[in-house]
Amino acid sequence: MILRSIGRLHGDLKPENILIDPSIQITNSDMFLNTANPQPRYLQVKLIDLESGSKYYSWGHKLITTIYYRAPEVILGLPWGHEIDQWSLGCIAFELYFGKISFSPGESEANLFGIQHMIGQFPEKMINECTIPKFKRLFENGLINPKNISTESYEALVGCTPLYKLEMDSDLKDLILKLLSFDPFHRPSLDEILNHPFLVPKD
Known part of the structure; x- marks a missing residue:
């Protein structure tokens, strides 16, 4: 929210750029709750590597963000804005919950196919x-033809269960799906994220 207030976006949100207070020891996936006294446990975090971000909110066209957390509008060469950070947050939330990267074996073509497979058809x-042009040619009748990506990438992705079918906390699934909306303007604002049921302490 501070970045937003000074007219900046981060542009390279990923786990490596999120630092946690070293005095807090994280031992398992229940790190936010004490099971004996289920009260929220807050972590102090700090974002680093702010040099990747754009100074202003004006829509950009340059390539930005590490491939695993890169929003589809960036990959496809479309105008993008601060909403790319929300997409990255969705990827990070998925990775923290499941312990694996959400979409990509490491190439843009496979990343696009992974997004299609996990989220749904591109608008x-x-x-x-x-x-x-090379990405536009991947699509045939609105879908990416698997023949247009490497066999290795296809095999790594096709066995993954689409996000909406995964068994997981329903509130977290809802938040991730909203963060990973194809339409940047449908992604939740920071205020909406902070007030989402998954992040609001339950009585």
């Missing part, structure tokens, strides 16, 4: 407005 508008 026609995004495909039509794609400015990267």
Whole structure:
């Protein structure tokens, strides 16, 4: 929220750029709750590597963000804004919950196919407005043809269960799906994220 208030976005949110107070020992996935006294346990975190971000909110076109956490509008060469950070947060939340990266074996083509497989079909508008010819050619009748990505990447992704089918906390699933919305303007604002049922302490 501080970044937003001074007209900046981060642009490279990923676990490596999120530091946690070293005095707090994290031992398991229940790190936020004490089972004997289930009260929220807050962590002090700090974001680093702010040099990747854009100074202003004006929509950009340059390539930004580490591939595993890169929003689809960036990959497809579309205009992007601070909403790319929300997409990255969705990827990070998925990774922290499941212990694995959400979409990509490490190449943009496979990343796009992983997004399609895990989230759903790309909006026609995004495909039509794609400015990267090699990525636009991946799509046939609105879908990425698996023949257009490497066999290794396809095999690594096709066995993954789509996000909406995964068994997990329903509030967390709802938050991640909203953060990973194709439409940047449908991704929740920071206030909406902080007030989401998953992050609001339950009585």
